[in-house]
Amino acid sequence: MFVSSEDSTPSFKGFTLILPAVSVGNVGQLAADLIISTLNMPRVGHFHTDCLVPMAGNNPYSGGGGSGGGAEQLSTNAEVYSHSDLRLAVLQIRTPVLQTKVKSFRKLLVSWIKSSGFSRTVLLSSSHAHHRDDQQLHGTALRYLLSPALQDAEKSLKELGWTELERVCAFPGINDSEKRLYIPGGGVTKGLYTDCCTECVPLAVVLLFCSEGDNVPDTFTLTNHLNDWLHLLEKTPQGSTPWRVPSSWRLLFGSGIPPLLF
Amino acid sequence: MATYFGEVLSVYSRAVEEDEYDDLEDENEEDVQIRREIEEKREVQVRWCPEVSKTLESSGQLQCSNMIIAVGPSAAGFVSAYVLSAEGWTQVGWVSLWNERSRGSSRPDTVPQPGEPSFIIYQQNSSPSVLICQCTCYIAEDQLFQCAEKVLSSVQRRGLNVTVLSDSTLAEYKTPDYLNGSGTPFLRALKTSSYTGSMLCPLLEQPNIVTGLPAAVLSHCQVQRIPAVLFQCYTDVLHPDSVTMETYKPALSCLSTSVKLEACPSVEVLQKLTQISDAQSNLYT
Numbered sequence: 001m002f003v004s005s006e007d008s009t010p011s012f013k014g015f016t017l018i019l020p021a022v023s024v025g026n027v028g029q030l031a032a033d034l035i036i037s038t039l040n041m042p043r044v045g046h047f048h049t050d051c052l053v054p055m056a057g058n059n060p061y062s063g064g065g066g067s068g069g070g071a072e073q074l075s076t077n078a079e080v081y082s083h084s085d086l087r088l089a090v091l092q093i094r095t096p097v098l099q100t101k102v103k104s105f106r107k108l109l110v111s112w113i114k115s116s117g118f119s120r121t122v123l124l125s126s127s128h129a130h131h132r133d134d135q136q137l138h139g140t141a142l143r144y145l146l147s148p149a150l151q152d153a154e155k156s157l158k159e160l161g162w163t164e165l166e167r168v169c170a171f172p173g174i175n176d177s178e179k180r181l182y183i184p185g186g187g188v189t190k191g192l193y194t195d196c197c198t199e200c201v202p203l204a205v206v207l208l209f210c211s212e213g214d215n216v217p218d219t220f221t222l223t224n225h226l227n228d229w230l231h232l233l234e235k236t237p238q239g240s241t242p243w244r245v246p247s248s249w250r251l252l253f254g255s256g257i258p259p260l261l262f
Numbered sequence: 263m264a265t266y267f268g269e270v271l272s273v274y275s276r277a278v279e280e281d282e283y284d285d286l287e288d289e290n291e292e293d294v295q296i297r298r299e300i301e302e303k304r305e306v307q308v309r310w311c312p313e314v315s316k317t318l319e320s321s322g323q324l325q326c327s328n329m330i331i332a333v334g335p336s337a338a339g340f341v342s343a344y345v346l347s348a349e350g351w352t353q354v355g356w357v358s359l360w361n362e363r364s365r366g367s368s369r370p371d372t373v374p375q376p377g378e379p380s381f382i383i384y385q386q387n388s389s390p391s392v393l394i395c396q397c398t399c400y401i402a403e404d405q406l407f408q409c410a411e412k413v414l415s416s417v418q419r420r421g422l423n424v425t426v427l428s429d430s431t432l433a434e435y436k437t438p439d440y441l442n443g444s445g446t447p448f449l450r451a452l453k454t455s456s457y458t459g460s461m462l463c464p465l466l467e468q469p470n471i472v473t474g475l476p477a478a479v480l481s482h483c484q485v486q487r488i489p490a491v492l493f494q495c496y497t498d499v500l501h502p503d504s505v506t507m508e509t510y511k512p513a514l515s516c517l518s519t520s521v522k523l524e525a526c527p528s529v530e531v532l533q534k535l536t537q538i539s540d541a542q543s544n545l546y547t
Contacts, residue, residue, distance in 0.1 A: 003485045005455075024275040048485045050407035054478035056452055056492070057471035072465050074454055076481040096277065098404050100301070130273055187278045212275050248469045251436045258440040 002080060002112055004045040010082060012089050013117035016230065019091040019109070021125040021192070024185035025215035027208055028124035030249075031223045032092045036081045037061045037246035038233060039088070047078035047091060049108060051101035055094055060248030086232065089118070097188060106192050110199050120150055120202040122230070123192060124222060128185035129209040136166065141209040142225050145181075145193055150202035157204075160228055165207060183207070216249070303360055306401075306408045308416055310355040314385075318416065326417035327391040328520050333475045334429030335502035336495065338396045339535040340510040341427070345394060347531060348524040350387035355416075357381035357409060361402040381409075392520050393417070401475055410478035414488070423457075424483050424490035425517065427510050428476040432498040436470050447497035447509045452480060457489040462512045466494060504532045 004010060018035060020028030035041070055077040062071040077095040082088070097105050113121055129141065143165040144157055167179035183190045189205060196203035206226055210218040224241055227233055233241050289297070310318060317324065332341040345351075356374055364379060374380035379399035386392040401409050414424075432446050449463040452472060466472065472480070476492050483490035493513040497506040514521055 022277050024277055026277045046481075046485050048481070050404075050411075053403050053473070054406050054410075054481050055471055055473050056477040056480040056484075058452065058466055058468055060468055062468065071468075072453065074452060074480065074484050076484060077477075100297070100404060128273070128275070185275050185278050211273070212277075250469055251438065252469075255436050256438045256440040 001048060001108070002045050002116075003048050005043055010044045011117075012082070014119045015082075015087045015089045015116075017089050017091065017113060017116075017118040017121045018226075019121065019123055020093055021123055021187045021189045022093060022096050023126045023187040023189060024128050025126050025210045025212055025218055027126040027210055027215050027218045027222055029093060030215060030219040031124045031226070032090050033060070033246050033248070034219060034223050034243045035232065036090050036092060038242070038244040039083050039086070041081035041083045041088075041090060043073070043075075043079050044082045044089075045080045046076050047080060047093075047112075048076075049078065049105065051097055051105035051108065052077045052093065053095040053098065057248075061246045063247040088232070102188060102191065106188055106195050109192065110195050110201060113196075113201055114199065120153070120204065121196070122226070123189060123203060123205045124226070125183070125186050125189040125205055125207045126210050126218070126222075127183050127189075127207055129211045131182075131184045132209055133166075133168070136209065139163070142221070143207045143209070145203075145205040145207070147193065147196045147201060147203040149196075149200045150204055153204060157229065162229075165205070214252075216252070304402070304405060306357060306359045306405050306412055308355060308357050308383075308412045310383075310416075311353070314354045323418045324393075324416055325391050326393055326422055327389075328423050328425070328517060329393045329395065329414075329417060330425045330427070330514070330517070330521070331395040331397065331413075331475075331479055332427045333397045334427075335398060336429045336497065336506040337427040337510060338398045339502040340507040341394055341396050343504075343507060343527040343531050343535055344511065344524045345514070345521060346384060347527060348522045351384040351394065352387055353382055354385040354393075355383035357383075357397075357413065359399070359401065359405055359409065361400065361405060363400040363402070383413075386521070389520060394521075397475060406475055406478040407482075409475060410482045414479070414482055414486070419486060419488060422488050424479065424488055425513065426476045426479050426490065426492040427513055428472070428474075428492060428494050429506070430472075430494050430496050431500070432496050434470075435496045437467070447495050447499075447506045449493050449495055449509060449513065451491060451493055453491045454480065454484040454487075454489060456483075456487050457491050459489070459491065459516055462516065463493065502536050504536055507532070507535070 018032060020032045022029065057075050059071055059073040060075055078091065078093045081090045081092065140163060144162050145165050146154055168182045169176050170178040170180045181190055193203060193205055208218055208222045220243065223243060227241055235241050332338045381395065381397045381399055384394045395413065432441060450466040451461055451463050452466050472492065472494055480490055480492050493510065495506060495509050499506060511523065514523055
């Protein structure tokens with residue numbers, strides 16, 4: 001549940017919420033990191049729950065501006081950051097959801113989204129690239145999904161040239177007419193999307209097909225794509241978006257190499 | 263996934279399990295019943311000795327000014343050699359839990375035997391508001407939150423200060439310059455926002471993180487606004503060793519008024535604690 005860092009609970013009424021799904025390549029979570037770091041969003045609270053694996057560390061966004069807190073601000077496994085001017089909130093999730101608590105976690109999220117009064121929620125996610133079919137191998141690797149409550153955003157997304165995630169055959173080869181949603185490697189994406197459809201929560205899923213590896217380029221792809229819709233950052237005259245990489249992205253692939261190795 | 267040479271490799275993700283979570287949607291009553299039984303079996307219980315139970319019954323929570331939690335063999339060894347041997351401490355409680363690696367609680371109502379992996383709570387005889395917890399058992403990921411919450415909820419939040427001592431391997435420490443082991447073992451600290459004490463060692467640098475019970479305790483304290491500090495000791499030795507244990511000494515120096523430290527524990531005491539790592543026999547002896 002949400003626990004405010006201050007003495008009073010901040011109001012999120014009418015805000016846009018961005019949250020990542022813990023999914024293949026951790027792309028959603030890395031994208032959330034980029035957004036929080038670049039927009040210098042201060043932390044406004046913790047999402048304290050037994051559904052996630054515990055973790056603690058120092059401020060992952062410190063150094064070069066920080067995000068309100070100094071280097072010694074303790075960071076936990078799920079925190080909420082807010083930008084009141086942009087009417088934006090980001091829930092960053094840093095650890096996996098416990099297998100036995102997936103359903104409870106989804107319920108917890110939906111109930112918090114509804115009680116906070118977010119006008120729309122954007123779920124950043126990814127799916128295994130090797131599960132793409134022949135059609136999906138062509139063109140962009142980015143897809144979107146909209147819950148019925150956010151259907152009016154469809155026009156703007158179609159104008160941007162975005163592709164909706166295709167449904168796959170439930171019984172391939174046997175019965176081609178029955179289609180279902182299939183998001184392998186997407187973590188809670190499919191479940192949360194289904195829950196939001198049932199609960200009439202305005203949700204947009206922005207998803208990237210990718211594989212495990214160095215997912216930093218995938219992150220930039222996803223955040224630039226999201227920025228085209230939400231306009232969180234102005235592009236430079238050269239056409240690129242000035243994202244700021246947080247200090248916690250250092251040493252993604254381990255410590256320095258021992259010189260004696262060579 | 264087929265590779266260039268034609269063999270098929272299974273692809274896995276470091277972030278998510280391969281199975282879709284769909285299976286949980288089609289549960290029948292029997293599945294729900296089994297799941298509930300497993301959940302009950304995995305529940306974490308804090309058990310107290312009769313005197314403390316009586317106190318808890320009347321006042322609901324124990325009064326505690328300082329709680330020290332030692333997690334890991336060297337941290338627990340330090341507490342045994344330097345703290346518990348210095349002056350009178352009484353064992354007042356333990357945490358009983360069951361998981362695939364900690365099956366000790368086939369007798370959940372009995373105190374764990376000495377030497378058994380366990381989570382024991384000691385109270386200082388001269389000052390009953392000081393508690394020490396020694397954790398040497400494995401706590402599964404799904405039990406960490408519950409364990410931290412139940413232990414910390416047994417004591418009053420007001421006036422509480424928490425110190426956590428935790429072991430970690432040097433291999434887990436990320437640094438741009440390769441550490442050749444000359445500076446090990448060393449301490450790094452993490453503290454909650456309400457902790458105002460001075461720092462006795464450097465803070466844990468990004469991108470290093472802390473997981474397990476120390477993380478669960480720290481997260482709970484951060485959210486509940488309890489002043490808490492964690493000292494993580496990075497060592498290159500896998501088993502409890504006396505040099506690693508000694509590294510924790512500065513961590514308790516700020517509590518010297520409440521907790522008396524044994525300056526030089528006897529060799530016998532240290533030998534007993536580090537003996538477990540001796541190889542009984544190997545192929546060459």
